[in-house]
Ligand SMILES: NC(=O)NC(NC(N)=O)C(=O)[O-]
């Protein structure tokens with residue numbers, strides 16, 4: 532029997548390190564990994580000189596469909612993801628409208644994803660005071676887990692979880708065997724500090740950054756960990772912006788709490804000075820911090836204390852990204868396309884971060900944490916989700932595929948460029964001399980957490 536595809540002569544980035552080997556694909560799955568795959572194949576790719584990464588599993592994106600597709604949607608969002616080497620993603624329950632708070636909203640978003648997503652996708656459910664009674668049903672639908680805000684989300688239709696809601700939500704998540712993800716910033720701090728600043732007319736970039744100091748994150752992280760410890764729930768701390776937050780997670784894990792930590796490319800790439808210079812395109816919460824914090828995050832990543840790097844891609848139309856009052860501007864950064872670029876340029880080339888660690892934080896760890904059984908690594912039986920990367924190619928990022936022009940990474944120079952992306956053995960993106968090419972026929976499938984524990988890799 533002929534194979535569907537052989538990727539020949541590439542360097543495979545496996546969990547155990549890079550190895551020079553061929554990779555054979557049949558029915559969308561990896562069926563052979565060998566120095567030389569001897570078999571006829573319908574298609575062969577010469578990957579000489581390329582690194583083959585497991586497709587990025589971006590566990591944190593906001594594609595905003597339905598309801599705010601004019602901000603970002605499945606079509607444009609998954610183009611950007613595919614061009615950046617992603618093959619699956621987990622969509623946040625906001626800023627779609629309605630937000631994903633019940634089974635009906637799940638069904639609607641699922642249908643849109645199946646019709647439009649170019650990549651495999653999972654759906655986060657929300658955990659808010661409005662929908663505590665819906666969590667069991669959401670679990671039955673197949674949500675990835677439950678996302679809660681500990682401070683104002685920016686949208687009144689997705690209210691923050693007060694302590695009782697978060698605690699009760701964690702108990703429900705524990706019963707369902709699902710992870711709770713928290714946006715961990717203290718509402719008490721952020722609310723008061725922003726109010727005081729605005730009352731004094733202090734509405735510039737520096738005023739905004741100062742209104743969400745590191746202690747705001749540390750306090751909320753500590754509280755979320757306490758609740759996870761008390762309830763036995765699995766906790767995933769999204770977009771940690773400080774090494775202090777990461778250290779709290781590491782300490783808790785060491786004493787047996789089921790907690791994992793995510794950071795985002797923007798905390799690893801930019802500093803507060805960049806936010807002052809670039810402006811609204813780099814506004815997010817928690818905010819981007821100083822160069823010392825950035826280095827401390829890199830050190831934590833190298834030490835294995837950061838489990839996942841998610842883009843937190845959260846774009847908005849240009850009119851929401853301008854204005855005199857920095858507090859009033861929409862918070863969210865467009866980064867779906869550039870996660871691997873940042874990790875390769877700033878991590879591998881500049882800070883000696885090993886390639887297998889980059890593959891771990893972008894693919895293996897998110898796949899394991901959210902029990903996506905067929906994803907996460909180049910191993911036999913796994914989905915043939917591949918990102919082919921020319922590691923030593925330096926390029927300037929000009930062709931961005933997300934919905935709006937405003938992207939802070941536009942014009943940035945990176946070493947390490949995605950040449951092609953394959954979802955279950957089918958090419959969904961290719962970099963050609965004429966520009967980017969997308970395959971408009973492939974559609975993604977819904978991913979839900981496996982009910983059985985995953986085996987080793
Ligand atoms: N509503 C959002 O998209 N929020 C996101 N915005 C950021 N990070 O600034 C988030 O993850 O909190």
Ligand SMILES: [Zn+2]
Pocket residue numbers: 714769770816
């Ligand atoms: Zn958040």
Ligand SMILES: [Zn+2]
Pocket residue numbers: 591592593623843845
């Ligand atoms: Zn987010």
